[in-house]
Amino acid sequence: MTAAMRTMSVDQPSAHLRVVSEQSTPSKASGINLSGVSKTYGTGDGQVQSLRPLDFHINDGEFFVVVGPSGCGKSTLLKLISGLLAPTSGEIHVDGNKVTEPHGDVGIVFQNALLLPWRNIINNVLMPIDMKNLPRAQYMDRAKQLLKMVGLEGFEKKLPWQLSGGMQQRASICRALVHDPKIMMMDEPFGALDAMTREKMNVELSRIQRTTGKTILLITHSIPEAVFLADKVLVMTERPGGIAAIYDVPLGRERTLDAMSNPIFTDLVARIRKHFMTNSTLD
């Protein structure tokens, strides 16, 4: 077994929950493959080991969510996969290609929408097209369709301050998708939103993922959000971050808020929470 998934689940899973303890040897030719990937930062005060060597695979079209204690290396992981940082050891492959620099196959959504205040919404959505010097006219229809998909039709000419926080974050999701990347990376995308807007955005994102078939890698501090959205949840250990467990989420792809009262959902949330009961805190 190469790139074996090392898992240390805290106890045995209920019958309907499957802990992914062994992965059949993944093909490096598709999806995202990490093999022996670690990261140590060099600082003026010495070395900070952020991630221990990690081995795991994200399948094409999978909604893969990472939870873990603060400072365990989640954002580092996302930057490594995007090619914004180089690993200290190991290799990352996206569709068989070794990641050595930032690649165009990724759209990134951050905690804050980070829209440019002087650009209207459609021009914010088209930012990646402008930055890549791609023909604007060719992407205009796609940008409008994406805005329609997230319920922002009619807001194309508005400036960011004229939209609510949730609407701005929806626009930033369109910006991440406009160049049609294979992968969407989301770092705490809804952390700044109020609880009700956040729930609505979860339902919306679940629908977007089904509609577009994108591979999504999302980081969150919220265990219920992780379980609601994910096909798989990776639970990380304290820094230096390693894999505590990877859980399948057998809730089906069509998810409404009703999924949160499903026993599979509540059991899995409780199970993941146990990983953090001792000395770490999550939402």
Ligand SMILES: Nc1ncnc2c1ncn2[C@@H]1O[C@H](COP(=O)(O)OP(=O)(O)OP(=O)(O)O)[C@@H](O)[C@H]1O
């Ligand atoms: N550029 C850097 N130089 C030195 N150390 C860094 C750098 N970036 C991150 N670190 C350290 O690496 C560790 C992991 O940081 P990272 O931001 O990846 O964690 P995280 O899990 O995303 O944290 P949080 O949940 O609080 O956002 C932390 O101890 C952090 O201080």
